[in-house]
Amino acid sequence: MESPSALAHRGSIPWQGLLLAASLLTLWSLPTTAQLTIESVPPSAAEGKDVLLRVHNLPGFLGGYVWFKGQSVDSDLQIASYVIDAQEIHPGPAYSQRATIYPNGSLLLKKATLKDTGNYTLLAIKGNFQGEIVTGQLRVYQPVGKPALRASSATVAEQKDAVVLTCLTNDTGISIRWLFKNQILPHTDRMKLSRDNSTLTIDPVRREDAGAYQCEVFNPVSSRKSDPFRLDVYYG
Template sequence: MRNLGESEPLPGASLSLSANRGSNSAHLAGHPLRGQLKVTHVPRGGERTATAVWFYPSVTPDFTREAEAWAPGPKPDGARSPPGRASEHRDANTAAFQTRLGRKMALTSHSWLFLSAAFLSVGAEISITPEPAQPAEGDNVTLTVHGLLGELLAYSWYAGPTLSLNYLVASYIVSTGDETPGPAHTGREAVRPDGSLDIHGVLPGHSGTYILQTLNRQLQTEVGYGHLQVYEILAQPVVMANDTALVERRDTLRLTCSSPSPAEVRWFFNGEALPIAIRLGQSADGRVLTRHGVRREEAGAYQCEVWNPVSVSRSKPINLTVYSAAVAMTIVPVPTKPMEGQDVTLTVQGYPKDLLVYAWYRGPASEPNRLLSQLPSGNWIAGPAHTGREVGFANCSLLVQKLNLTDAGRYMLKTVTLQGKTETLEVELQVAPLK
């Protein structure tokens, strides 16, 4: 026997125990335990094993714990080997293993503390599959374990990429059914006697890697890995547009599918899958649709849809209007040479189809000279210069009734489009006197 010293233990400190082949010496790094250590070499299928026996200061000295480490050596047929990564780095003349103190589980029926240990896994039989395979948030999920072998003493579940105390969900003693929650326990997990893990009412935050670590009666550990993906029940997305009234071949259409969920996105046009010619303008994540020089045939109802394997949600439609490109606007008096007492219409050709408002002026385009204005509602209102003989039309034309000689002169038309584009055009009206 060899005395390890009287220093106080440090919970959670790392232990490193090594046994040199052909030697009875051993080395212990760190100070988590005090007690006695013995090293024996026991043939096990042609392999050498190092057996460490120690006790925690607060427990009865006749309670011991054994930890076996695999050493290189001839392997009999059917014997299990350590993971490839571990075996590749083992020296041919040295058998080494490391243990880490984990969570201490108090057993009510005993006066001792069980110190969980993390050893190198010696098998790859354990597999973990979620049931159901594609759970939605709120479902009850079981991480079912396959491939458990031999008589097992305990299970430890971790929700994280490594065997770390921070990721420990719960530890379970098979013989007593005692379960001890760990730092990563959310209040929804429960370990089954067969080693499987139940999660009640899963949330998206439960997604990730899960690790099961088992301990058997030979104090060997094995680990199995599984992955859980919890899918959201998706809320309805919203389509936002830079503008809903555009001019063909001039304006750019930009639609954005707004959704708080990182789900896949599909676009629909008039209730059908988006035509490929438009689909080419999608962003890499599919959430932004851009179309430069929009075409008349692309006017219609647009929707986006977010989806995952368990949920689908489509937005309300947003309607897009595309106007034909405006030709050069002109004003033509009809008749071209009206006489005093006649009516004349200042006919506008090529007015903007995305018109918002317009105004007619007799003389310069200033408020005192305004004859009338056309509102977005389609109605027109008289201005300060209105004589009661002027009438406005939806196509921007102006009718002047019962001309007199003072009506002759310059007339100005001002238009404003839905995009805020302003254009001013003028015409000279001549009124011939009666003969």
């Protein structure tokens, strides 16, 4: 079997040649070049927003690019190929009309969906049909919804009662933090949080615990706060 470099020819690389190179390079399993990188812009994409997979440190004398959805150069996972001289995009089996390849190799995904989350592989093919491969990752998040705060009691007695506050949310893959008087809640030895931070227990309560509480849910692309809940503490 001839190596990919043996297929070199003079002139621009046609689309068929690009696909042939991609097929042969699959069999040759070329190693990933350390200098070639893919950057997601923004680093975490929000569902429904555009995201760019930007390519850095491309080698010179390129004939074209081929993008794949996944961690390998697999023809069944090919998104599209781009011939630089002809400035032509040729769709593959995994192509979506939301995808655009730019002359610098970067891949734009318009109105990203949760299904776009995953690995993406770029095959950069040189004029002599030698190639470099790099894989990057894209993560798409759904904006969080507004949480609700539920309390075991709204009125408690100092040093006698405990109160349990629960943050209710339908979102998954999120983090939770607690606010007191619109500030991050300072933790004391009387406070206990559940493992996922969704439940806050204060036992026993003191007069300085009286005031407005909120829980906030967040992920890398969004955050929402619950309506304030006021805790009244009786003492004397």
